[in-house]
Amino acid sequence: MPEKKAEGKTARSRERYEQRRQEVVDTAAKVFAERGFHATTVDDLVAATGLQRGGLYHYIDGKMELLIAIHERFIEPLLSEAREIAERDEPPETQLRSVAHALMGDIASYRDQVTVFLHEWRIIESDPAWKAIRKARKEFEQIITDILERGREEGTFAFTDSRLTLLAWLGMINYSYQWFDPEGRTQAPHVADYFTDIFLSGVRAAPPA
């Protein structure tokens, strides 16, 4: 079965390629997070990855593509976790807590990538790739908004403005990219639970008198 063998080999080499590409993306995220996107040259990336210039271009077409790949790196695992949570048959409070854990875990795992995106997204705004990035971000925000609004319909939550309520939740957690130390004493799941407790008490409807 030479065909099958070839197919297996191709899959393996594709996997190796993907893995090496992700390493390049992560290294670039680290360099961009430290020096800023504009100040980083292709030569800096060559030095940081240990690749030749041609080797680097084998994995990535240029700095803008790297910025897009950096966003994919943390948004894809986050989105797939959030989608899975949204499909569960669970109360809104439980779902919101689970998404907080997913988001805090994502920030803890991909802090460089999140930092680069939050600092440099305005650069990609004019790129054709922005449409897909915007779509992914909107989908994540919509999952949260749906949970919040379902909670309001069911009488668990009380709030007047879905957008500002979303932004309060998002800000509380996302801002941790500024202070969260993955090596520190406070672990991401603890932060997610602590912030969720404050937020849920903050939007919980008063019990009927």
Next chain:
Amino acid sequence: MPEKKAEGKTARSRERYEQRRQEVVDTAAKVFAERGFHATTVDDLVAATGLQRGGLYHYIDGKMELLIAIHERFIEPLLSEAREIAERDEPPETQLRSVAHALMGDIASYRDQVTVFLHEWRIIESDPAWKAIRKARKEFEQIITDILERGREEGTFAFTDSRLTLLAWLGMINYSYQWFDPEGRTQAPHVADYFTDIFLSGVRAAPPA
């Protein structure tokens, strides 16, 4: 009274100098916010301010001093407002709301300056000026922490971790530097009130049964 006249003239020219210096700092903040600190050259600043290179150096010694002045620009009015609020004889809930208004107003007025600081503070960490910056930031955080802890002592608030409670409050508001549009429909005082309502409900002690 030639002396007095000279004194008056000096005060006026000092005021003009200060005003022009602040304009230079604000222009630099705009350029740094758009292009990043590292990627901005002194020539870029010369072009943006419309000054000659020598004229620029009349107001500022270099890029690092600009970064420090950018921090002062938004932390000083914020700190003086926060100090004034802390001294008032008011309940913790009222004080916390007032500081939220001060912070949201500061972000709305100095969005470029806040953006540059949040994106570039790691650069100043090794500078001797960092000590003063850290002190100002600690003082602001301590004012919030004191309000929270007084509320807890008085039985208004209930929480277990002052630091994480502060970070939840700070994140909710500070993250608005990412999305707040000073020209937009939602005004800063409305955001401050909306977020304060969620946060106060979030940390309010349960009424005695």
